[in-house]
Amino acid sequence: MMMKQQFRAAALICLCFTVASSFVTFDHGQRITSHLGATEEEVDLCIIGGGISGLSAAITAASTKRNASITLLESSSNIGGRVRSDYTSDGYILDRGFAVFIEEYPMSQVLLDYNALGLRQFLPGARVKLCNDAKLAAVSDPLRRRRDIWKAVSSPVGSFNDKLRLAPLFYTVVTKSIEELFDMDEVDTLSCLRGYGFSEEFIQSFFAPFLEGIYLTPLDKQSSRMFHFVFKMFTLGSASLPKGGMQTVANQLGDKARSLGVDICCDASVCSIQQKDGKFAVDINKASGTAKRRAKSVVMATNERVANQLLSSFIETTTAPPLTQRTVACLYYAFPSPDPLLEPILILNGEGSTKRNARNHPINNVCFPSVVQSSYAPNGHELCSVSVLEKALSEYNGDYEALDIDVRKQLASWFPEHASNILDTSIWVQKEIYVIEDAQPIHFNEENCANVNGGRDCTIFRGEQLPDGMYVCGDYMATSTLNGALESGVNAGNAAAKHLNK
Numbered sequence: 001m002m003m004k005q006q007f008r009a010a011a012l013i014c015l016c017f018t019v020a021s022s023f024v025t026f027d028h029g030q031r032i033t034s035h036l037g038a039t040e041e042e043v044d045l046c047i048i049g050g051g052i053s054g055l056s057a058a059i060t061a062a063s064t065k066r067n068a069s070i071t072l073l074e075s076s077s078n079i080g081g082r083v084r085s086d087y088t089s090d091g092y093i094l095d096r097g098f099a100v101f102i103e104e105y106p107m108s109q110v111l112l113d114y115n116a117l118g119l120r121q122f123l124p125g126a127r128v129k130l131c132n133d134a135k136l137a138a139v140s141d142p143l144r145r146r147r148d149i150w151k152a153v154s155s156p157v158g159s160f161n162d163k164l165r166l167a168p169l170f171y172t173v174v175t176k177s178i179e180e181l182f183d184m185d186e187v188d189t190l191s192c193l194r195g196y197g198f199s200e201e202f203i204q205s206f207f208a209p210f211l212e213g214i215y216l217t218p219l220d221k222q223s224s225r226m227f228h229f230v231f232k233m234f235t236l237g238s239a240s241l242p243k244g245g246m247q248t249v250a251n252q253l254g255d256k257a258r259s260l261g262v263d264i265c266c267d268a269s270v271c272s273i274q275q276k277d278g279k280f281a282v283d284i285n286k287a288s289g290t291a292k293r294r295a296k297s298v299v300m301a302t303n304e305r306v307a308n309q310l311l312s313s314f315i316e317t318t319t320a321p322p323l324t325q326r327t328v329a330c331l332y333y334a335f336p337s338p339d340p341l342l343e344p345i346l347i348l349n350g351e352g353s354t355k356r357n358a359r360n361h362p363i364n365n366v367c368f369p370s371v372v373q374s375s376y377a378p379n380g381h382e383l384c385s386v387s388v389l390e391k392a393l394s395e396y397n398g399d400y401e402a403l404d405i406d407v408r409k410q411l412a413s414w415f416p417e418h419a420s421n422i423l424d425t426s427i428w429v430q431k432e433i434y435v436i437e438d439a440q441p442i443h444f445n446e447e448n449c450a451n452v453n454g455g456r457d458c459t460i461f462r463g464e465q466l467p468d469g470m471y472v473c474g475d476y477m478a479t480s481t482l483n484g485a486l487e488s489g490v491n492a493g494n495a496a497a498k499h500l501n502k
């Protein structure tokens with residue numbers, strides 16, 4: 001009898017769950033409403049794109065213009081855009097591409113609750129695999145860890161002269177404000193580093209793999225302003241990983257937007273926007289059919305390529321070409337503990353410009369996320385992430401098996417005591433290879449490139465004035481960083497709220 005009742009109760013719960021599942025999606029504890037009706041609904045503001053910029057636009061508009069009806073439409077199954085994580089059934093967190101949370105970003109400090117993210121910090125500095133050194137050399141940051149001063153002086157990475165040259169660089173980034181750093185003359189980062197007097201060997205063994213891993217592009221195609229900015233962020237604060245993976249950064253923003261009344265609809269891809277009777281008619285494709293929204297104001301928070309397509313009926317001529325976008329790949333390996341390196345630190349390929357990013361030497365950087373943040377792997381297991389940049393990736397022409405073999409060989413040479421495990425595909429199990437195209441817009445030497453601190457005018461898209469009530473945001477409208485995406489979203493959210501107040 002008892003058994004029968006329990007069975008009935010279980011069946012009822014299953015039935016409720018099935019019915020509920022038909023209109024909600026559960027994604028790592030997130031309940032994502034998705035109830036777009038087929039009818040044309042009127043809203044005050046429609047935000048297109050649920051990446052970091054769209055979410056920050058939503059929070060800003062909703063907190064500035066209380067009681068406004070705001071819908072955010074996201075084409076994929078969850079919010080976050082380029083800040084997404086996958087959660088495997090066997091307990092690993094795989095960020096979609098290796099990323100770190102930079103705690104010093106001013107806009108992150110304004111919009112995010114750091115305690116709730118459960119951040120765990122990387123050690124300052126890095127380990128570097130030098131060309132003719134079997135060991136991983138330490139690059140320390142004595143400004144952040146005083147006790148590392150001797151380690152810093154004795155490190156084989158860079159000469160004594162290079163270490164002396166670091167002083168004026170630290171002085172510049174510590175004493176100047178972000179605004180002042182962006183006001184400095186802009187040159188490419190390679191020339192800037194040579195200007196500080198660093199040796200080519202130091203530039204190639206440390207700065208190149210470090211900065212190319214951040215901005216995904218060679219040093220001569222990076223902006224000195226963006227270099228000073230990110231160097232300041234790393235000098236003053238920590239890089240860390242959230243407990244639930246990078247996705248929790250987006251989830252926290254999404255929760256905040258929802259608590260302010262924003263209706264977030266996933267699996268809702270906007271296919272066209274027209275202007276009708278002074279309002280914007282937004283056409284949406286969903287798995288189950290189509291839907292429409294009529295909005296007084298629209299914020300375009302997609303990447304630049306999609307924005308260009310959707311805005312084609314509003315802009316006469318697109319004079320400026322789209323920004324170059326960078327691609328990056330990330331390979332994840334799961335393996336039984338212990339880790340080859342027990343320090344929570346980033347490992348850089350400092351093997352020099354001829355070897356780094358070439359076939360047979362594809363690795364740019366390595367990290368063991370589970371050493372930084374134990375939640376990234378189940379108990380007794382570890383996770384390794386390997387980043388491969390565009391140049392090395394192109395050498396493999398889509399042959400990811402060959403890439404995997406070369407990555408393992410390179411890792412085995414870096415960690416010789418673990419070589420046999422690393423080369424054994426049943427012990428170091430490949431969990432995923434992510435190849436992320438359009439990972440970051442270029443930020444140097446192209447028209448309207450992503451190097452504007454504070455963001456550019458959100459009423460102008462690639463030099464063209466947008467209609468009243470329509471705004472654009474995204475990292476390409478500010479700087480190619482999470483901070484840039486946040487600040488451009490704030491700009492667009494404020495502008496939209498102001499428009500609704502007219």
Ligand SMILES: Cc1cc2nc3c(=O)[nH]c(=O)nc-3n(C[C@H](O)[C@H](O)[C@H](O)COP(=O)(O)OP(=O)(O)OC[C@H]3O[C@@H](n4cnc5c(N)ncnc54)[C@H](O)[C@@H]3O)c2cc1C
Pocket residue numbers: 048049050051052053054073074075076079080081082083096097098099100101102268269270271301302303306328436438439440473474475476480481482483485
């Ligand atoms: C692998 C990787 C690592 C990174 N690491 C760092 C880091 O360590 N530090 C840092 O500061 N920055 C990092 N970045 C950059 C940072 O993640 C981005 O700058 C930022 O997330 C961009 O946000 P966004 O809102 O501008 O764009 P996106 O994240 O691209 O958001 C755009 C959204 O629009 C949606 N969309 C597109 N078309 C439509 C449509 N038709 N209808 C509805 N929705 C649509 C997309 O699905 C997406 O969700 C990294 C980026 C990558 C890819």
